[in-house]
Amino acid sequence: MSKDYQLRAAINQKLIEMGERERLKELLRAKLVECGWKDQLKAHCKDVIREKGLDHVTVEDLVTDVTPKGRALVPDSVKKELLQRIRAFLVQHAAL
Amino acid sequence: MKMEEMRLSGPDNTKLEALMQDIYSELVEDACLGLCFEVHRAVKQGYFFLDETDQESMKEFEIVDQPGVDIFGQVFNQWKNKECECPNCRRLIAASRFAPHLEKCLGMGRNSSRIASRRLASNNNMSKSESDQEDNDDVNDNDWSYGAEKKAKKRKSDKNQNSPRRSKSLKHKNGELGSSIASESYKYNYNTGISYESLGPDEVRSLLTTQCGVISEHTKKMCTRSQRCPQHTDEQRRTVRVFLLGPSAPALPDAELESSSFDIPDGPSLMSRLQWEDSSDISPADSASSKASANHSDSRRPKKKKRPALGLSSAGGSGGLAEGGGGMGGSQSNLSLMTKKKKPKISAAFISSIYDDMN
Numbered sequence: 176m177s178k179d180y181q182l183r184a185a186i187n188q189k190l191i192e193m194g195e196r197e198r199l200k201e202l203l204r205a206k207l208v209e210c211g212w213k214d215q216l217k218a219h220c221k222d223v224i225r226e227k228g229l230d231h232v233t234v235e236d237l238v239t240d241v242t243p244k245g246r247a248l249v250p251d252s253v254k255k256e257l258l259q260r261i262r263a264f265l266v267q268h269a270a271l
Numbered sequence: 272m273k274m275e276e277m278r279l280s281g282p283d284n285t286k287l288e289a290l291m292q293d294i295y296s297e298l299v300e301d302a303c304l305g306l307c308f309e310v311h312r313a314v315k316q317g318y319f320f321l322d323e324t325d326q327e328s329m330k331e332f333e334i335v336d337q338p339g340v341d342i343f344g345q346v347f348n349q350w351k352n353k354e355c356e357c358p359n360c361r362r363l364i365a366a367s368r369f370a371p372h373l374e375k376c377l378g379m380g381r382n383s384s385r386i387a388s389r390r391l392a393s394n395n396n397m398s399k400s401e402s403d404q405e406d407n408d409d410v411n412d413n414d415w416s417y418g419a420e421k422k423a424k425k426r427k428s429d430k431n432q433n434s435p436r437r438s439k440s441l442k443h444k445n446g447e448l449g450s451s452i453a454s455e456s457y458k459y460n461y462n463t464g465i466s467y468e469s470l471g472p473d474e475v476r477s478l479l480t481t482q483c484g485v486i487s488e489h490t491k492k493m494c495t496r497s498q499r500c501p502q503h504t505d506e507q508r509r510t511v512r513v514f515l516l517g518p519s520a521p522a523l524p525d526a527e528l529e530s531s532s533f534d535i536p537d538g539p540s541l542m543s544r545l546q547w548e549d550s551s552d553i554s555p556a557d558s559a560s561s562k563a564s565a566n567h568s569d570s571r572r573p574k575k576k577k578r579p580a581l582g583l584s585s586a587g588g589s590g591g592l593a594e595g596g597g598g599m600g601g602s603q604s605n606l607s608l609m610t611k612k613k614k615p616k617i618s619a620a621f622i623s624s625i626y627d628d629m630n
Contacts, residue, residue, distance in 0.1 A: 186294075216303075224314060234308065241303055242304075245302070254295070258295055
């Protein structure tokens with residue numbers, strides 16, 4: 176629905192304008208490093224690269240390989256906290 | 272959490288949830304992409320596998336995860352209980368104390384020369400030396416020889432002698448230093464007192480200028496604490512001086528550098544003198560103190576004969592100061608007047624007032 180789409184666009188815009196998106200991104204990155212997610216994923220990347228051969232790795236390869244695993248590996252606590260923050264923002268700034 | 276909002280926005284709840292999930296997954300994907308770019312760049316630039324060496328070295332430096340051992344595999348506190356033999360004095364010293372012991376033992380290091388010269392000085396001055404003089408090294412090693420512990424207290428007070436801070440601390444800890452300078456001649460007496468019968472008149476005089484000197488009833492020994500020792504009053508000190516040195520006793524050295532005792536010795540006579548002299552509305556300022564003590568200086572003077580000029584004026588001044596301060600109602604004014612900053616001004620004022628009186 177275009178209304179939905181418009182709503183989302185508006186919210187995204189607000190997120191960016193208020194700097195909240197950046198903050199959330201940084202928060203997520205920091206938390207993922209802390210909990211070891213980044214190292215885990217990097218080790219997985221190493222396996223992929225060794226498999227594919229060092230010279231023939233492309234970004235697309237990595238992305239298609241890494242992203243689903245990455246999404247799955249995010250710990251629950253980090254996920255919960257982020258969702259909480261997003262909800263707080265939405266409730267405060269989005270007229271639903 | 273935000274349960275109220277969820278209940279309120281009933282039909283919108285799913286929308287809200289969906290929105291949240293979308294935003295969240297976008298953020299996570301951003302993070303993953305970021306990582307992929309980083310890794311890809313590292314691969315292409317050639318530094319991705321830089322931290323890996325051959326398998327052998329990798330095994331050697333692997334992180335250790337055993338109990339009782341740190342991640343390098345080293346045991347914590349391994350050398351704590353070991354003892355080492357000192358090459359100089361051939362004693363067994365605990366490992367953690369070894370380095371300081373070596374410093375003293377070999378005569379190197381910052382404090383060793385200071386300690387040695389201090390020891391030499393005290394050895395020279397001692398008339399009655401202690402019988403159990405241990406080895407030179409032992410005396411310095413406070414934590415090893417039990418004899419040194421006995422003298423540790425005296426040593427602490429002697430520590431200030433050679434150090435450059437001595438003159439500074441003279442002001443603050445007049446009593447302690449004074450007693451330490453005197454008591455070094457009577458080393459074994461630091462916690463009891465001095466028997467006055469064994470001293471000559473000169474020694475007595477020098478002692479009395481620095482120490483309290485009040486003779487204790489029970490032990491017949493002189494108190495080695497400072498001039499302001501709280502156990503004895505100025506009256507007692509004066510009595511002792513008269514007793515030991517005759518009626519022409521030297522002036523009670525209330526203060527060499529500091530002001531005299533905070534407790535006012537003769538209460539009623541003091542109060543009467545004050546009421547006659549000063550009005551109570553003088554603020555605790557320099558002018559007040561100089562006025563007060565100018566009035567008192569000639570009444571105090573006859574008692575103080577044997578002091579150097581500056582000492583006389585400062586003693587007279589600070590004697591008057593004590594009384595002036597007392598009259599002005601309260602220990603607070605006492606304390607404010609007794610501050611060291613006022614001393615030079617006061618002595619200058621008194622010198623001039625005394626000259627006036629003499630004229």
